[in-house]
Amino acid sequence: MSTATHERPGVGRRARLSFRDSARVANVGLRTRPLRAALSALGIAIGTAAIVAVLGLSSSSQAGLLAEIDRLGTNLLKVEAGRSFGGQTADLPIEAPARVSHVPHVQHVGHAGLIKDAKVYRSPMVPPASTGALQIRAASLNLPSVLTIGVDRGSWLNAGTATGPVAVLGSVAAQRLGIDRVHPGLRIWAGGQWFHIAGILKPATLAPEIDVSVLIGYEAARKYLGHVSVFRGEPADGPPTTLYVRADTDHVEEVQAVLARTANPQAANEVNVSQPSDALTARAAAEGAFNSLFLGLGAVALVVGAVGVANIMIISVLERRSEIGLRRALGATKGQIRMQFLGEAILLAALGGVAGVAAGVLATVVYAAGRGWAVVIPVQAWTGGIAAALLIGAVSGLLPALRAARMSPTAALRTV
Incomplete structure (x- = not known):
């Protein structure tokens, strides 16, 4: 059991x-x-x-x-005047923009010329030391389209306003001058001369130097601020200090390789060529x-x-x-x-x-x-x-x- x-x-x-x-x-x-x-x-x-x-x-x-960067394009190249063997600041030839525009696969060329020793103030009553680190640049009329910069207020320079005492402010320059809108009679004191304000640009991501600049036409720069060059024995507008080059996207490296000797054949070593999108990356x-x-x-x-x-x-x-x-x-x-x-x-x-x-x-x-x-x-x-x-x-x-x-x-x- x-x-x-x-x-x-x-x-x-x-x-x-x-x-x-x-x-x-x-x-x-x-x-x-x-x-x-x-x-x-x-x-x-x-x-x-x-x-x-x-x-x-x-x-x-x-x-x-x-x-x-993708929106602005990776095909922008910047050509700047460098230094000579003696250490002095070099100049780009006045014919540099025309030469570069004939390079194969170059779409557009815009340029600007820094006017040295020209100061910017809200009015002549501002102390001379209070420049706000702003600069004055002569600019080609196609500069905003080449840099894909929009106009935030007012308008950009045209064939008429580029010959007179009319300026457009970069985004940072407008902030430092305390200007947030454009109206008739608005002026600033630039280079010892009154300039009327035509517009304010949006931020220039690929060219931050434009943000801190007061931009005027080349003829106005020669007429009012003495920014003049000599070409074939005759006075001419200029010279440019920076070229902004738009190249075909598939040929950027090819264009970059020839820009220095094209812009200044006599002294290619005095020319700096860079790609702004690389710096941002x-x-x-x-x-x-x-x-x-x-x-x-x-x-x-x-x-x-x-x-x-x-x-x-x-x-x-x-x-x-x-x-x-x-x-x-x-x-x-x-x-x-x-x-x-x-x-x-x-x-x-x-x-x-x-x-x-x-x-x-x-x-x-x-x-x-x-x-x-x-x-x-x-x-x-x-x-x-x-x-x-x-x-x-x-x-x-x-x-x-x-x-x-x-x-x-x-x-x-x-x-x-």
């Missing part, structure tokens, strides 16, 4: 906690001390938010800048490198958050000795105790990480929208933030979990 044997719960075979039950136990442990848990998760949230925001803002900024890369500093600060905040999580978990183990002893007496294994406290630490860090990611994304969206950028949040930003938070939770909670698992039931129950 066989005898049936029955196992009592907790005796013989050990019951295993499912993942869902482990998560529920960890959640109960955190809800019993919500304020302490929230403060501990705050450090991780701040660190994660800093990482997500820095990467998001950096990517959005670079995307906005690259989009602006380099600036975007430099801003990305500078962001590594802020990423480091975010990592420091995460470490501080990890210390906070470890601290709260150690205190939790000490305060919950009776709970640990009771659970061990009812049959909980060391592994279940270990997983309980490790789960609490990971859950605490995960909550901080999710909150930090949400805060970082919100900061990126608000700032990028305010600047008119496309919102770009790299996948590695939010996934890396959450992964880092989980890793920190596991590492910071491991020691307290091991300590709780090693606690004997009898020693723990003495505190009851």
Whole structure:
């Protein structure tokens, strides 16, 4: 006659906690001390938010800048007068724009001539030292179209106004002179001469020197400010100091290679040729490198958050000795105790990480929208933030979990 044997719960075979039950136990442990848990998760949230925001803002900024470069075109080349062997500032030949315009694959050529020692003031009553670092440039009539600069207020120079005392202000020049609109009778004192204001330009992204300039016609520059050159023994308007060259997009490098010797065949070494879009791209890369500093600060905040999580978990183990002893007496294994406290630490860090990611994304969206950028949040930003938070939770909670698992039931129950 066989005898049936029955196992009592907790005796013989050990019951295993499912993942869902482990998560529920960890959640109960955190809800019993919500304020302490929230403060501990705050450090991780701040660190994660800093990482997500820095990467998001950096990517959005670079995307906005690259989009602006694409809009303005990467086919603009700048030809400037350099230095002679003696160190003096060289001059471009007055016929340089005409020569460059005949180079194959050149679409358009605009140019401007810096008028040295000419100062700009709001009125002749302004102290001579208060120039605002503004410059006066003679400009070709096609300059805005070559640089793709719009007119913000008023109008650009034309064949008539370019011969008289009429000027157009760059965007920064207008701000420094305190001029935000154009009206009849508006004048400035430039080069010891009154000039009427015809318009204000929008920012020139590819030519920042235009932003700080007062622009007048070449004939007006010769007539009123003495900006004159000699061509074939006769006085002529000029000379230009900067050429802005639009080339066919597929032949930019070919055009760039011949510009210096075309603009000044007698002294090609005195000519500097550059591509403004390259400088802007380099600036975007430099801003990305500078962001590594802020990423480091975010990592420091995460470490501080990890210390906070470890601290709260150690205190939790000490305060919950009776709970640990009771659970061990009812049959909980060391592994279940270990997983309980490790789960609490990971859950605490995960909550901080999710909150930090949400805060970082919100900061990126608000700032990028305010600047008119496309919102770009790299996948590695939010996934890396959450992964880092989980890793920190596991590492910071491991020691307290091991300590709780090693606690004997009898020693723990003495505190009851």
